[in-house]
Amino acid sequence: MSRRARLAFFTVAAAALAVTLGVGLGGLPSFGSQISAYARMLNGLAQSQRHVTDVVSAISFDYRGIDTLFEEFILLSAVAGISVLLRPLSDETRELPADKAPDRSIPPPSPAVWLLAVFLSSLLVLIGIETVTHGQLTPGGGFQGGVILASAIYVVYLGTNYVTVERFQPAPLLEASDGVGASGYVFIGLLGLLVGASFLSNVVGLGVAGNLISGGTIPLLNLVVGVEVAAGFAILASEFLDQTAVIRTRRR
Amino acid sequence: MSASAVIPASIAVPLAGAALLAGFNRLLPRWARDLIAIAVALATTTLTLILMAASAGRPMIYWFSGWRPSAGMAVGIDYAVGPLGASMASLAGLLASAALVYCWRYFDSARGRHHALVLIFLAGSVDFCLTGDLFNLFVAFELVAVTAFALTGYNAGYPGPLQGAINFAVTNSLGGMSVLMGVGFLYARTGSLNLAQIGQALTGRHPDGLIVVAFALLTGGFLVKAAVVPFHFWLPDAYGSAPTPVCVLFAGVMSELGLFAVIRVWDTVFSGLAGGSGLRIRAVLLGLGILTAVVGAVMALAQLQLKRMLAFVTMSHLGIYLIGIGLLTPLGLTGASLLVIGDGLAKSALFLGVGVLQHQRASVSETKLRGRGRGLAVTGITIVLGALVLADLPPFVSSAGHALLVDAADQAGLPWMEIVIALSVIASSGAVLRAAARIWLGWGDTESSDADTGAADDPGEEAEGRSDTAGPERTQDQGERSGQQRRVPLTMVLPPLALLAIGLGLGLTSGLEEHAAVAAATFSDRAAYAAAVLGTHSGSIPIGARIVVPASPAASAGGVLTDLGQVLAALCVAGIALVRRALRLRRILAVGTGWLRRLHSGLVGEQVTWLVAGLALLAALGEWALH
Amino acid sequence: MSALAYGVVAWLFLVGIYGVVSSRNLIHLVVCLSVAQSATDILLLEIGYRSGGHAPVFVSLPAHAGPAVDAVMQALALTDVVVGAAVTGLLLALAVQVHKRAGTLDPDTLRATKD
Numbered sequence: 001m002s003r004r005a006r007l008a009f010f011t012v013a014a015a016a017l018a019v020t021l022g023v024g025l026g027g028l029p030s031f032g033s034q035i036s037a038y039a040r041m042l043n044g045l046a047q048s049q050r051h052v053t054d055v056v057s058a059i060s061f062d063y064r065g066i067d068t069l070f071e072e073f074i075l076l077s078a079v080a081g082i083s084v085l086l087r088p089l090s091d092e093t094r095e096l097p098a099d100k101a102p103d104r105s106i107p108p109p110s111p112a113v114w115l116l117a118v119f120l121s122s123l124l125v126l127i128g129i130e131t132v133t134h135g136q137l138t139p140g141g142g143f144q145g146g147v148i149l150a151s152a153i154y155v156v157y158l159g160t161n162y163v164t165v166e167r168f169q170p171a172p173l174l175e176a177s178d179g180v181g182a183s184g185y186v187f188i189g190l191l192g193l194l195v196g197a198s199f200l201s202n203v204v205g206l207g208v209a210g211n212l213i214s215g216g217t218i219p220l221l222n223l224v225v226g227v228e229v230a231a232g233f234a235i236l237a238s239e240f241l242d243q244t245a246v247i248r249t250r251r252r
Numbered sequence: 253m254s255a256s257a258v259i260p261a262s263i264a265v266p267l268a269g270a271a272l273l274a275g276f277n278r279l280l281p282r283w284a285r286d287l288i289a290i291a292v293a294l295a296t297t298t299l300t301l302i303l304m305a306a307s308a309g310r311p312m313i314y315w316f317s318g319w320r321p322s323a324g325m326a327v328g329i330d331y332a333v334g335p336l337g338a339s340m341a342s343l344a345g346l347l348a349s350a351a352l353v354y355c356w357r358y359f360d361s362a363r364g365r366h367h368a369l370v371l372i373f374l375a376g377s378v379d380f381c382l383t384g385d386l387f388n389l390f391v392a393f394e395l396v397a398v399t400a401f402a403l404t405g406y407n408a409g410y411p412g413p414l415q416g417a418i419n420f421a422v423t424n425s426l427g428g429m430s431v432l433m434g435v436g437f438l439y440a441r442t443g444s445l446n447l448a449q450i451g452q453a454l455t456g457r458h459p460d461g462l463i464v465v466a467f468a469l470l471t472g473g474f475l476v477k478a479a480v481v482p483f484h485f486w487l488p489d490a491y492g493s494a495p496t497p498v499c500v501l502f503a504g505v506m507s508e509l510g511l512f513a514v515i516r517v518w519d520t521v522f523s524g525l526a527g528g529s530g531l532r533i534r535a536v537l538l539g540l541g542i543l544t545a546v547v548g549a550v551m552a553l554a555q556l557q558l559k560r561m562l563a564f565v566t567m568s569h570l571g572i573y574l575i576g577i578g579l580l581t582p583l584g585l586t587g588a589s590l591l592v593i594g595d596g597l598a599k600s601a602l603f604l605g606v607g608v609l610q611h612q613r614a615s616v617s618e619t620k621l622r623g624r625g626r627g628l629a630v631t632g633i634t635i636v637l638g639a640l641v642l643a644d645l646p647p648f649v650s651s652a653g654h655a656l657l658v659d660a661a662d663q664a665g666l667p668w669m670e671i672v673i674a675l676s677v678i679a680s681s682g683a684v685l686r687a688a689a690r691i692w693l694g695w696g697d698t699e700s701s702d703a704d705t706g707a708a709d710d711p712g713e714e715a716e717g718r719s720d721t722a723g724p725e726r727t728q729d730q731g732e733r734s735g736q737q738r739r740v741p742l743t744m745v746l747p748p749l750a751l752l753a754i755g756l757g758l759g760l761t762s763g764l765e766e767h768a769a770v771a772a773a774t775f776s777d778r779a780a781y782a783a784a785v786l787g788t789h790s791g792s793i794p795i796g797a798r799i800v801v802p803a804s805p806a807a808s809a810g811g812v813l814t815d816l817g818q819v820l821a822a823l824c825v826a827g828i829a830l831v832r833r834a835l836r837l838r839r840i841l842a843v844g845t846g847w848l849r850r851l852h853s854g855l856v857g858e859q860v861t862w863l864v865a866g867l868a869l870l871a872a873l874g875e876w877a878l879h
Numbered sequence: 880m881s882a883l884a885y886g887v888v889a890w891l892f893l894v895g896i897y898g899v900v901s902s903r904n905l906i907h908l909v910v911c912l913s914v915a916q917s918a919t920d921i922l923l924l925e926i927g928y929r930s931g932g933h934a935p936v937f938v939s940l941p942a943h944a945g946p947a948v949d950a951v952m953q954a955l956a957l958t959d960v961v962v963g964a965a966v967t968g969l970l971l972a973l974a975v976q977v978h979k980r981a982g983t984l985d986p987d988t989l990r991a992t993k994d
Contacts, residue, residue, distance in 0.1 A: 001851075001858060003987070010861040010900050014893050016868030020465055021892065023871075024433075025885035027462025028440050032880075032930035036443030038325060039927065039949035046950075047937050055935035055950040056957070064954060066316045066329050070379060070391045071958045073267060074398050077372050078965035080274050080365040081402020085972040087362060089409045138936055143961060172278050179275010186268040189260070192318070199260030201318040210938065236968060243975050387955060394962045401969050411981040411991040418973050419992070422899060425912060425966045429892070432919045432959060436952075440926045445951070489992040854992040856908070857900045864896060 051206040052136040052215040060141065061221045065200040069185050071143075072225055076182045079232040086239045093250045094242070097162055109160045117159020124152040132226035136215040142222040146229025153237050162245045169238040174231045181228025188217055188224065258306070259314040259331055259382070262299040262341070263375050266292055270371035277364030289367035290352045296374055297345030303382075304338035308767065311774060311784050313384070321786050326446035332384035332785055335771035336589055340505075340512055343593055344377040347504040347600050350751055351497035354604055356743040366406065373399040373501060380509050384785055386438065386521075387445045389513060390431050393477065397424050400506060404494040413493040419856050420490035423863055427476030427483070430867060434470035437462055438521070447520040448785035451778055455524035459878045467522055467878065468871035471514055475866075478510030479567050480574060481543045482866040485852060485859040487567055488551070492560035496607030499559065503566040503603060504596035508573065511592075515577045515585065519776050523580075525878060530580060532877035534664075536870075537578025542672055545571030549679035550845055551852065553829070558606045558616040558687060562599070565642065565680040569595050572673055576657045584660035585772040586765070590653030597755040598641035598650065601748035602684065605635040608744050609691070618687045623694035628740065632692045634748045636685065641755060643681035643822040644815040648752075649759040655811040656765060674818055681818075682825025689826055696830040884925055891918035905974040905984045909967055916963040920956045927952025 001009070046058040060068045088094060099106050109117075128149030135141030157165040192201035200217075207214035269292035273285060280288070306312060312333040315321075319328025348370055355366070376395035383389050401424075405417030439445055441462055442453035454463065472483070479487040487507070491499055514537075548568025555561035569591070576588025608631045610616050613624050625632055637645075644654040654673070661669035690696045758764060774780075828834045851858075891914055898911025927949030933940070935950035978984050981991070 001853075006858055006861055007901060010864065010897070013861060013865035013868055014897065016872070017864050018889055018893055020468065020868055020871040021433075021889040023461040024437055024465030024469070025889060027460055027465070028437070028881075028885060028926065030881050031884040031925060032928050032932075035927060035929050035932075035946075035949040036439065036951075038327075038443050038445075039951050040946075041325070041327075043935055043947045043950060053936060053938040055937070055947070056953045059950050059954040060957065062317055063319055063328055064387075064951075067385075067388055067391050067954075067958060069267070070376070070388070070395050071961050073270075073372055073375070074391070074395050074962055074965050076271065076274060077369060077395065077399045077402065078968050080368055080372075081398065082968050082972045084362045084365050084369070084402055085405050085408050085969070085976060087408075091409070137938060139934065143957065175277065176275045179271045179273075182271035183268045183275070186264050186271065190264060193257055193260065198314070198316055198318040199264065200316050239972075240975070249979075387958075391958060391962075394965075398962075398965050398969065401966070405969075405973055405976070408976045409980060411977065411989065414973055414977045414980060415989045415991045418905070418970065418977070418986070418989075421966060421970055421973070422908070422912060426896070426899075426915065428962070429916060429919045433892075433922055436919070436922050436926050439952075493992060854990065856986050857902065860896060860900050864900075 047209055050202065050215055050218065051209040052218055053209055054136055054138055054140075056139065057135045057141050057218055057222070058215070061218045062202055062215075065189070065221070068221070068225070069189065069200070072182055072185055072228055075229060075232055076178060079178060079235050082236060083239050086243050088242075088247050091250050092247050094246050095248050097245050106161065109164075113159050117155055120159075121152040121155045124148055124155060128152065128226075128230070132222055133212065133219065135222040136218045137210065137212070142225025143229055145222075146226045147233060149226070149230035150233030150237065153234050157237070157241060162241060165241070166238075169234055171235070171238065174235050174238070177227050177231035178235060181224045181226075181231060184224035184227070185221060188220055191217070256312070256314055258299050258302050259312065259333060260316070262296060262303060262378050262382070265299065266296045266371045266375035266378070270368040270375065273364050273371065274368035277368070280364065285364040285367055286352070286356050289364075289371060290349060292371055293345060293349040293352050293374060296378065297342055297349055300338050300341040300345055300378060303333050304335050304342055307333045307338055308335050308770065311781060313785050321446075324449070324452075324786050326385075326444060326449050326786065329388050330384040330446065330785060331382045332448070332781065333382050334774050335767070336585075336775045337381040337512075337516075339589070339593065339771065340508065341378040341381040343596055344374055344381070344501075344505040346751075346754070347500050347596065348374045350600060350604070350747040351500045353743055354497045354500070354607065354747050356741070362406070366403070369399045369403055370498075370501065373403070373506075377505055377509060381512065384447050385445055386435050386447055386450065386517075389447075389516075390428070390435055393431060393474075393509075393513070394428050396506060396509065397421075397428060397477070400424075400498075400502065403498040403501075404490050406495050406498065407493070410493070413495075415854060416489040416491075416493035419486045419854065419859055422856050423483070423486040423859050424476055426860060426863055427473040429473075430469045430476070431473035434466045434468075434473065437466035437469070441466075446785070447517070448782040451521045451524055452782050452786065454521060455778075456526050458527045459525045461875075463522075463525065464874045464878050465871055468867065468874045470517055471874075472867045472870045474510045474513040474517070475540070475870075476510070476863060478507050478514065478570055478574070479544075480510075480540050480570065481547050482862040482869075484544065484547075484567055485862055488560050488563040488852060489854050491563035491566065492557060496559075496603055496610065499562070499603045500600040503562070503599045507566065507570050508592050508596065511570065511573050511577055511588075514574075516775075518580075520778055520781060522878075523776075523778050527879065533874075534578055534580050536873045536877050537580070538575055538666075538669075541571045541574030541578050543571070544568070544574060545672065545676040547571075547848065549676040549683075550848060552680045552683040554842070554845060554849055555683065556618045558609070558618060558621075559603070561618075561683055561687065562602055562606065565602075565684060566599055568676050568680045569599070569642065572657070572676065575669060575673065576660065579660050579664050579666075581660055581664060582769065582772040582776045583656060583663060585776060586768045587653050587655070587657030587660055589772060590656060590765070590768050591650055592653075593758065594648055594650030594653055594755050595642055597751040598638045598648075601634055601751045602638040602642075604744070604748040604751075605631045605638065608740055611744065612740060618690055621691045622696060623691070625688075625692035628692075630745055630749075631740070632688060634752065635688050637752055638748070639681045639684035639688065639822070640819050641752065642684070643677055643819045645819050646812050646815050647759045648755045649764065650755070651811070651815045652759060652765055654815065656768075658811075658814075670814075674814075674821075678818055678821040678825055681822035682829065685822055685826035686829040689830055885922075888918050888922045888925070891915065891921065903985050903987065905977060905986055906971070908986060909970045909974065912970070913963055913967050916959070916966075920959050920963075923952045923956045923959065
């Protein structure tokens, strides 16, 4: 169908869907009026049952921990999938970026920008580590902290150049960390089976709420997820940067 | 205690295996990667088979992280393992193993990450089939989807697979969003994410606008995955250009998971609603099923690109499964589940056979392959046998499923359904048989007046020494020469034959229909399920008395004759499609269905428009049916 | 107040899909898809909101803290964000390859899979 026909069809269909959504949304309880009994129960119990102060982390890594396992693997699949999609194909080759003119070379990064990059990336690494390790105390956790850690790589690239950032992205190490982080979650879950409890049970000592080490397996899971997410996003950075900077069609 | 450890093992094993394969792929030699992947897939299959046997009497409930329900409120996430779900999970494992064996020594430029993606796909499918939590169902849905998107675009050097992957990703992602909104609505109303608990909360209530919309969004989102009209436009694009072993997984398992979710959510959550009419919901689902079956069959006949043709054949059969499910009776579900298993094995064998053709003859175009099937006799037999099994050749297990499905339709007062099903099956199998006749026997016109359907761009499949890109230097001759020198490796020939043999073996197993009937009855019993999950004690009717299975339908003369008649008719269709005298008939049919073919334009904007229209339509139909 | 809060969800979802349907650039399409995705996130968070509630973090609370909002919905929204990021990443990778192989980013001109 022509573009105009498509847009006309879409307008009608979207109007109908808008009515549908309106009916559905209209049946929701008034905004802000109540939350479910399930949520109230968890808000009340999480601190005493799991010795954590961040209930969202307790839900993600304990009460509904199996969901987070699959969520972590969604990320792993996406990273593996993207590296499969962006792999160098048989008619492509890797060439480092070079200046076309023979008597010139690409200027090195300016010292001011370089300094800014060093400062910012160090800061990001620190904040990332803090977010990962304090997930059971304050909002944060493995996913959020892992992304912050990986963004340090992007800052390094922005402040320097491809050659420099490549040194911070050793592919075998990153892939291994990705794999270890993902399988680590499964192995921590198996700990529960070993002591005769259910998979992903919280079988490590719970500690005292408010301390850094509290919540049993929750900080451990935060750690492995943080490793996996950071490594995953660093691999992504590497893959996309390769595509833009380095991979070229093989010249005949 | 050991039986209950099998349940988490069935997902822990493939997940851990996949993570280690992905993480350490550079350290492992090629043979180790293949071997580990196949071993993990086989182990998972074994575990799910054990679960299928162990849960035959009543569902096994497993609570993760040790959180058992308190006061009828579910706190954690549970798996509710039943024989129906476990058998689907076993099918997934079996097909994944077959696909990985087929991949032996190929698909290596991805260095083991391809294998990891297949294993994660498998783990997601197992979770999907076993879970008792609605949000976990969504997460598994997305996990299967993400791995599938990546696997579809594997041949990234060709625009066909890339476009197929994009269409697939955009439409199914919107389907996932629709499901999530439905989940949100149900949570807002019932305060729970547990299927049993939501079902309990909705039992006996009259559905208002919110519940109807939640039903439409949930069902519509899952129907996108199941490629039911009008959500189906992405399927031929994706299945027609994905690598062959991946198509095995898609056609055999992934689309069926969408239908599984529809009936699961219906049975556990919505079936207890008061008011409305079961007959009207049945009419909606049956209507969609019939439409899908017919459109799939017609489009399959019009295809000259083999994988795209098989994609439409798959879609047509999905319509038939939806008919079985849409009858909303345990007998219908029994028939549909046996069909899913039997057809899944046959479709996989067909795709693997076409893969051999692609590997050896460098083409999947029916017209370009005309007469070039010589030397590939085993593959020819595989494809012909697969098509006949899809046409319900007795005594394969599909014919048992077909017989039960027809019985269920009769019991529901819809005897004409048998004719509809027969026509679509005959047409879709006839298309495959026509292709086989053209390729192996050289039948059909030399200059085909049937327009070649734009299959100029054969998605090359990665194999030893073959280019994975559509470079300009790849000529037809070069492809032919390199192909005919090589023998077909055993790892490509044996898996499809093995799958067909399993289909035959299952069909010959006595008592299979009874087991399937019990499984379906367990699946459909909402009250007993809720009691088992939430631990409340309420009476339930003993399962066995629920449905009556005809004594041995496959052996009944009438059933066998009908099935053989279908097979014969399919062969006739293949003949008519090739004989010169029927040229005018074919031209008239081509013109008559031209509008339908033009609708399948492969443009993602149009596909999304149809999706939006479909969701709105489903909501309107749901309002009519549930209110 | 409810109408506006929930209306945003429907508006974002439909506008995002409109962008997908009418798009002439794959990158634009991917971004529109994530706009539609954010509509679902907002729906989840709004379902879990409670007027006058504080975040479900029980540290450094004021004297009369009041009720906390729904933490389950927040955990679900986190998962949804991850799913959205995964799909966006895959689609962008596909867009990069399409640009190389088909020479265009206009989805309406991709004709490799049609009947």
